[in-house]
Amino acid sequence: MDTGTAIAFYILAGLTTISAIMVVSLRNIFHSVLFLVLSFAGIAGIYVTLNAEFVAAIQVLIYAGAIVVLMLFAMMLTTNAMTEGNPAGHLRPPAMLTAFLFFITVAYVGVVTPWQPRAASAPTDFSINGIADLLFNVYVLPFEISSVLLLVAMIGAIVLARD
Amino acid sequence: MNGDIHNFFNIDGAIVSALSGILPAWALVIVAGLIGIIALLVFLVPSQLATIWIERKLIGRFQIRYGPNRVGLFGLLQPLADAVKIVGKESITPAGVDKWVFWLAPIVTFIPALLVYAVIPFGPNLILADLDIGILYLISISSLGVIPVFMAGWSSNNKYALLGAMRSVAQMVSYEIPLVLSIISVVMMTGSLKIGEMVSFQADNLWMFLLQPLALLIFFISASAELNRTPMDIVEGESEIIAGYHTEYSGFKFSMFYVAEYTNVLAVSAILSAVFFGGWLSAPILDLLPAWLWFIAKIYFFFCVFVWIRATLPRMRADQLMGLAWKFLLPLALVNILVTGIEVYMNLHPLLISFINIALAIGLVAGWSELIGNRAVRNERRQYIPVVPVVR
Numbered sequence: 001m002d003t004g005t006a007i008a009f010y011i012l013a014g015l016t017t018i019s020a021i022m023v024v025s026l027r028n029i030f031h032s033v034l035f036l037v038l039s040f041a042g043i044a045g046i047y048v049t050l051n052a053e054f055v056a057a058i059q060v061l062i063y064a065g066a067i068v069v070l071m072l073f074a075m076m077l078t079t080n081a082m083t084e085g086n087p088a089g090h091l092r093p094p095a096m097l098t099a100f101l102f103f104i105t106v107a108y109v110g111v112v113t114p115w116q117p118r119a120a121s122a123p124t125d126f127s128i129n130g131i132a133d134l135l136f137n138v139y140v141l142p143f144e145i146s147s148v149l150l151l152v153a154m155i156g157a158i159v160l161a162r163d
Numbered sequence: 164m165n166g167d168i169h170n171f172f173n174i175d176g177a178i179v180s181a182l183s184g185i186l187p188a189w190a191l192v193i194v195a196g197l198i199g200i201i202a203l204l205v206f207l208v209p210s211q212l213a214t215i216w217i218e219r220k221l222i223g224r225f226q227i228r229y230g231p232n233r234v235g236l237f238g239l240l241q242p243l244a245d246a247v248k249i250v251g252k253e254s255i256t257p258a259g260v261d262k263w264v265f266w267l268a269p270i271v272t273f274i275p276a277l278l279v280y281a282v283i284p285f286g287p288n289l290i291l292a293d294l295d296i297g298i299l300y301l302i303s304i305s306s307l308g309v310i311p312v313f314m315a316g317w318s319s320n321n322k323y324a325l326l327g328a329m330r331s332v333a334q335m336v337s338y339e340i341p342l343v344l345s346i347i348s349v350v351m352m353t354g355s356l357k358i359g360e361m362v363s364f365q366a367d368n369l370w371m372f373l374l375q376p377l378a379l380l381i382f383f384i385s386a387s388a389e390l391n392r393t394p395m396d397i398v399e400g401e402s403e404i405i406a407g408y409h410t411e412y413s414g415f416k417f418s419m420f421y422v423a424e425y426t427n428v429l430a431v432s433a434i435l436s437a438v439f440f441g442g443w444l445s446a447p448i449l450d451l452l453p454a455w456l457w458f459i460a461k462i463y464f465f466f467c468v469f470v471w472i473r474a475t476l477p478r479m480r481a482d483q484l485m486g487l488a489w490k491f492l493l494p495l496a497l498v499n500i501l502v503t504g505i506e507v508y509m510n511l512h513p514l515l516i517s518f519i520n521i522a523l524a525i526g527l528v529a530g531w532s533e534l535i536g537n538r539a540v541r542n543e544r545r546q547y548i549p550v551v552p553v554v555r
Binding site: 002003004007028030031034037053054057058060061064065066068069072073076127128 | 264310332336
């Protein structure tokens with residue numbers, strides 16, 4: 001990693017982590033959503049430093065664009081969220097326990113895994129044509145199945161909403 | 164192309180190569196970026212003033228009055244006078260607003276508006292970043308435009324502002340879909356998402372508005388909906404919700420929204436001319452003018468078209484706007500993708516494709532509006548329910 005990439009990485013990683021902490025610690029749910037956008041933008045920036053431009057654009061389009069808009073819709077449709085914000089729950093001890101266990105698992109996996117980049121099989125083609133070839137030729141069946149699944153979920157949501 | 168007026172004598176490259184011995188590599192990237200930003204501002208700041216003047220003058224003419232004509236020759240200094248006036252106004256922060264978000268929203272508005280210009284090609288070598296994913300980048304950035312609008316509407320602590328923000332979210336979500344689908348059929352023909360390559364494709368074949376007239380129509384309507392300009396400005400419809408999301412804004416903060424709107428209109432005009440009207444390519448005869456001048460002339464032409472439409476069409480109702488997106492533009496865009504796919508697969512001659520697609524566009528628009536009548540824009544729920552007469 002050269003100096004420029006290192007500087008960019010640490011700035012983006014700091015931005016992402018700090019805004020992620022703000023998302024879970026702020027009381028006001030709207031502020032949380034805004035910090036979530038910032039966090040997603042930081043992740044997209046990290047993708048750019050990894051030469052994965054396509055994933056970065058999709059990250060912004062789907063997460064910072066669509067998911068956040070979905071959250072805004074949910075906020076507008078639930079009146080309590082607008083007036084009372086994010087009230088303290090009574091499930092704090094179990095939540096802490098779960099988070100702690102999750103942290104232990106991730107830390108264990110992170111320590112145990114041998115972090116050797118597999119030079120032989122590492123992808124070299126980051127271009128949009130390479131991704132398209134993989135999606136529509138090699139892995140076309142999983143791709144089609146997942147789109148049918150999304151269609152079914154969408155129709156289900158519409159049916160539920162019309163009842 | 165080095166040392167040529169066509170790319171401003173390559174000032175950017177000259178400065179960067181002069182500094183390359185002195186500064187480390189990462190600093191050079193920052194210098195190159197700064198030069199790009201300054202170059203953009205050199206285009207954008209005068210353009211803001213010019214477009215504001217053009218819009219006021221043209222709207223005046225459309226409404227059979229003179230428009231601004233007091234300050235300077237032909238009222239040319241009116242935008243400057245407006246700017247001075249608006250900075251001098253009191254900056255009001257109403258009670259009960261969410262201060263941080265309220266102050267940040269006008270600034271954040273500029274982020275997507277300026278980011279779009281990174282991939283706009285002003286000439287063969289005059290593009291800040293000719294990304295591989297060019298047009299996808301544009302789409303993903305434009306999907307962020309809704310966030311500052313919602314920040315402004317939510318933080319204002321005002322019912323009308325919140326209504327405007329809600330409408331904005333609904334409208335953006337609806338019009339994003341036909342916008343992207345219309346672009347897809349263009350991308351299928353060019354075979355590249357790079358904006359530079361899309362322009363050079365048009366140099367080799369016909370200009371895209373001849374090949375994809377239906378995509379142009381859909382893109383134009385959806386883009387002007389995303390811009391919140393008058394036929395589609397339910398977000399700030401004065402007759403219904405005062406001024407929508409910027410009801411509570413005044414002075415300099417309001418002017419930020421105002422200027423961001425013009426930045427967005429110019430960006431959409433630039434995308435229109437790059438993707439559909441040959442970008443920096445010149446019309447067949449006049450090859451003498453430099454490429455960037457052609458491109459800027461096209462941008463201004465489309466800005467005038469937007470003003471024309473604003474002056475001509477009345478505002479649509481909120482439900483009519485949704486109906487237009489979902490019942491009219493979306494099916495047509497899907498049919499267009501299918502037909503384009505068949506044409507590309509059969510590898511037809513561009514002239515034949517152009518002929519088929521123009522006929523298809525006219526046939527589909529006429530046929531579909533005939534078929535569904537005004538159902539696309541009629542509100543089914545607002546039917547007259549007769550009162551049951553009381554039995555005496």
